[in-house]
Amino acid sequence: MGVGVAGSATAKVTPPTANPHAIKTSPYVALGDSYSSAAGVAPFVATAPPTCSRSALNFAHDIAAMTKPSSFTDVTCSGARTSDFFSSQAPGVAPQLDAVTKDTRLVTMTIGGNDEGVFVNSFFGCATVSASDVTGNPCQQRYGTTFTDQITNQTYPHLVAALTAVRKKAPAATVVIVGYPRILPSTGVLSCYPSMPIAMGDVPWLAHEEDVLNDAVRRAASKTGARFIDMSASSLGHDACAPVGQRWIEPAVGPINAFPVHPNAMGEAAMAAQTLLQLGH
Template sequence: MRRTASALAATLCAVALGLTTAGPAGAKSSPPTADPHSVKTSSYVALGDSYSSAAGVAPFVAAAPATCSRSLVNYAHDVAAVTRPSSFTDVTCSGARTSDFFSSQAPGVAPQLDAVTKGTRLVTMTIGGNDEGVFANSFFGCATLSSTDVMGSPCERRYGTTFTDQIVNETYPHLVAALTAVRKKAPAASVVILGYPRILPATGQLSCYRSMPIAMGDVPWLNHEQDVLNATVRRAARQTGARFVDMTPSSLGHDACQPVGRRWIEPAIAPVNAFPVHPNALGEAAMARETLLQLGH
């Protein structure tokens, strides 16, 4: 078990985790800026982090910087395949933070806002999970601590409300600034921001420990952290007039502890065609489906 936890910690560091097909539940909007059937989808710009780029999911966009791990089957490409915009620009990039909307994330990677213009009519994204390093730090901490108390909650005892406090007090204003900047550059656009799909089951499962080595008592604690993050994204969307797509209802039962073919999130150990603790192609398709509900398709 100690070796498993160490493997997760090493994997999380290596991929620089941002955080972090049944029929979908209804997507939720906060607030709707227009009747869905009147939303224009051309031109379309996709922004966001690794959950938007579909990090690790082959096949990849050949011309994209390797650091972005931008997939041809990410949810934005799925949305574009249905809406058929006259112009589609995908600048999603693994590891992106809200600050990378304004400045270069890495050599050869332009600020994401550079892709947004006055003529843009649709913008989609997931963003915020990498801010303050909350997602990576919380999972990293839990991975390294879990072997000391598999049945307990060592991560919660160590960190308490540290990460949720950072989300509420620091990530929230960053989200508002990023969404406001998108709105300023594309005042006529429908801006859609997705919440993050559920990563873990409702309670700890010993049968899942080898692939997701999180102490049993820390599973609800991490779920609460993710709920706080998604609520913060929703709040920022409401504040800036963006649409919020709630991925939690439809992703329940499709967490990283589920078998191949049912799970939307790949586990930390031995993931299949996706970065660890990231959406696979099924998860990206589900995110596209919920987004399309917002757009009246």
Template structure:
């Protein structure tokens, strides 16, 4: 998300401008037309921001990794891959130009798409990056309390219900319209925080706000699931599998890197192990 992408805890809007990239929307692992064609859409969780190496011909601002879950899945299953995931993307970037040289993601969908994977929503209204940042700023007031919940209340959840959820439905319907015969899989966001406790200062969230942000993520994933069901897509729920692999888990166990001390991925984003786990979950859903 930029929560990613769930949204990225990176401020993508403040990223420096870069020279225009040639408007190639694909990064294919193979051109064998007899293989099933996988198209990957989405944000920085889908792109695997910070996981090296990047796809050689991809737009630099997208931070698209050659080890994201779509590349891992395509290599394992022998799919032909078109990957247009891009850090900072929200649902508006499905139909609009995101950066110079980064066409609307829906442009990648053609009649020969067999499988479409989608991971999007955390960046809408700058939701999750704002929540993480503001809750971190407020944590110093009362580390054992819930200063963010006390200050923001239902504000973030209301944004999901009233703005993000309708946008997700529209975006997924547009995907369905462009690829009516494809198997569409909507991937939920893996847990960023544990159920309780937290791990300040690696994740600078007050103890009482850990459950507050978990609830926000749960509401976002529920909106994704509803939109998937309403558009005939499958929802790949990463919540059960990712329990215990959040940003507070030990190195080697965590799938999400913390805000402070991240290694191998962008802060508050899936690392290579997290991307492998997502690939495994999508593969299982396709069986």
């Protein structure tokens, strides 16, 4: 694994178009939301604000364990939006961009899923209306293109602004934004309904919404010179409807060592592995 590690005193400028084997991994700063913090996955980082639910098994810690940077700073926080890069998310939680400096050489994150409340309002909101028509698509009928429109018209420019700000603070860094792993299978599975109470017809609709979000993340990365890590292929078959030991996302009902509808430790490890693989390490 040809990982170049350099301290802040000796780090060389590595533009995002450089040979991937030349990517410097130190100083390393981890930003992002609950998919980055590994919300609900014990053990937790004792020094982190409790509201952030920051796990010692999140994908940034996995990357750091493999690349051994001389400097590693993790400010990931559950519930973070792109706006929390710029302002305090909660008392005792500094703006995430405060952790990024001109010496930073690697930045990783997942971000965007909480913007406009799209994630909560769709995945958890749909669970409240699905019981009215388990085999139909009651959530799609209620919301139509509301969520995908919000992603395209609001989340996308927010992502561009956030990534641009990271690039401005750390112009020599490799800035990495990881796509969200598959939460649901492509079609409804009735046996999964008790643990993921989403109506069968709404499953492909929500899967499409996640595709739209990941495409917004990809386009924002392309526009700002960041690296997009695509999780769609590798996470196929590892969604919240997969059995224990195979799933990377825990279900809404009865999650094991993770917040509902969030990555477990296996999922975080897979995100780390894909990040290093797609960066060429």
